[in-house]
Amino acid sequence: PPETRAATRARTRSGPAPVTDVAKLCVCDLLVAQCDVNCCCDPDCSAADFSLFTTCSVPLVTGDNRLCSQKAAIYSLDVEANPPERIFKLIDQVNPSVFCIHATNYKQALAFSSPEMPTSENFDQLLEQFGSATFSAEPDSWNMNKDAQNPSDANETYRYEYGVPIQTVDAFLRLPSPVVSSWCSDGNPAGFLVNQATKCTRSVNVEECGNIQAASMLFYINSSILAVNITVQSVVVQSLNGMRTLLNGSDVLRLPMILDELCINIVLGMSYHITYTDTGEIIQAAASFVLGEINKEALSIQQSFEISFTQVNTKPVPVSGNPGYVVGLPIRAGFRPQGYPFPVEILFAALVLNTNKYGQLTILQSTSNQDCLAAQGPRTPILFGYNMISGCKLRITAAMKCQPLTQTLLDLLKGQNFPEYVASFGNSQAQDVLDWVPITHLHTSEQRIYNTFQSSCQIPVSLEIEVKWTKYGSLVNPQARIVNVTATITTTTLKQLPSGRERTIPITSSVVFTDISSPAEPGYKAWPTINAKLPFDFFFPFV
Helix, strand or coil, X not given: CHHHHHHHHHHHHCCCCCXXXXXXXXXXXXXXXXXXXXXXXXXXXXXXXXCCCCCCCCCEEECCCCXXXXXXXXXXXXXXXXXXXXXXXXXXXXXXXXXXXCCCCCHHHHCCCCCCCXXXXXXXXXXXXHCCCCCCCCCCCCCXXXXXXXXXXXXXXXXXXXXXXXXCCCCECECCEECCCCEEECCCECECCCCEEEEEEEECCHHHHHHCHHHCCHHHHCCEECCEEEEEEEEEEECCCCCEEECCCCCCCCCCEEECCEEEEEEEEEEEEEEECCCCEEEEEEEEEEEEEEECCCCEEEEEEEEEEEECCCCCCCCCXXXXXXXXXXXXXXXXXXCCCCCHHHCCEECCECCECCCECEEECCCCCCEHHHCCCCEEECEXXXXXXXXXXXXXXXXXXXXXXXXXXXXXXXXXXXXXXXXXCCCCCCCCHHHEXXXXXXXXXXXXXXXXXXXXXXXXXXXXXXXXXXXXXXXXXXXXXEEEEEEEEEEEEEEECCCCCEEEEEEEEEEEEEECCCCCCCCCCCCCCCCCCCCCCXXXXXX
């Protein structure tokens, strides 16, 4: 009808302006507050930077290519100029396709919004809105006032992906770190789920104690991660002689000040702890501080910074490398829970025992008395790259029963809950099914015969664990990856001993690590040299 067409045209004319400003859009701008090489649209680059570029890595920047008409930013280099200059043009680009979008006036379609979950409070309202056979999806904001603010935007949250810099209300959450030298640089953005630990040196002047921003607690908590405020979790005060005291929660905020020619409450250490959901939403941020004092002779201080992440409703599990195993750290292990494959989110659960708190592969721990029956319980974690052997002595009498003794020795060798899987990498997550290697179990029998029992009895006397690993990834920085784990139980035969006689036999556990990395081809070096010439701007902006 004419009325509908007129209303549609009116809505189109009153639709909001395009939400994408191509002049400010730059897909090659990857470094925060730094110039990216050959990125002609990087706002951090100066004319001197552009003069060193060899080409524009992104010559054309557009918005949605489905639009009928849109702005396009064109970047190029004038190499004939001295020095070379960047050329920027903003043109109108027309889409020749018949099927194109005339105006993007439905803002809600530009981003995914989580649906409202039904609860006892909003069920009636949702039923009234969506319960009929048809309902309108047309937003009321098509003819909205541009100056009016959507009240839901005030509490809008942000969902992060791995490595994305964490946004604050003014910029990014920064973790000071050394860049070229050991001096602190405050321009290092903290990436989501990227655990970091840095140390750097900062120059100080006691006379300007209260004016050193990076030495004050407010410098690290005065901002907020969008809708999440950074709270103070704990404050520890360190004296000049190194003694530390934990402050009470009611007196946590202390600012630098001069007291008896000392500058006190200087930040010597700070750590962020971020809590997030499984959808990548940050819901809590806490900071812990170590405050110290310096005298007037001090010209610099060393600061340490750290950031860690924990998913809500989960317990943090220590890793043994990132990603490959580090020599000397425990091998991470777990088992398949009952009811697999449902639920999938707990496919591999870490062992939670009093003797194996963090889900590690363990073996029998040797004791001073070497008595197997008294050594049950203590176990030691298997450390990556360390061949290990432990054991004890079993004193057998004619009164012992075969079956209970066999089960006791199995529990002694394997522990209460021997894991079924081993993490192939040091940072393998429980939900990553393909990152877990099943443990292969083998059984062998010895030819030795001990005259102990009336009838022959097979008892386990040793557990041998072989861990095969390989170098994974780049030759420059290979990562240790476990590809196979074999647990071999060796049994022996026992026969009857004369009455009143005793016999002692050894019980052993051992671990062997085998590197099965493919050797270099004959005639080639293990670490090949590369005969190549680097581009002249490879080390830009460093000399």
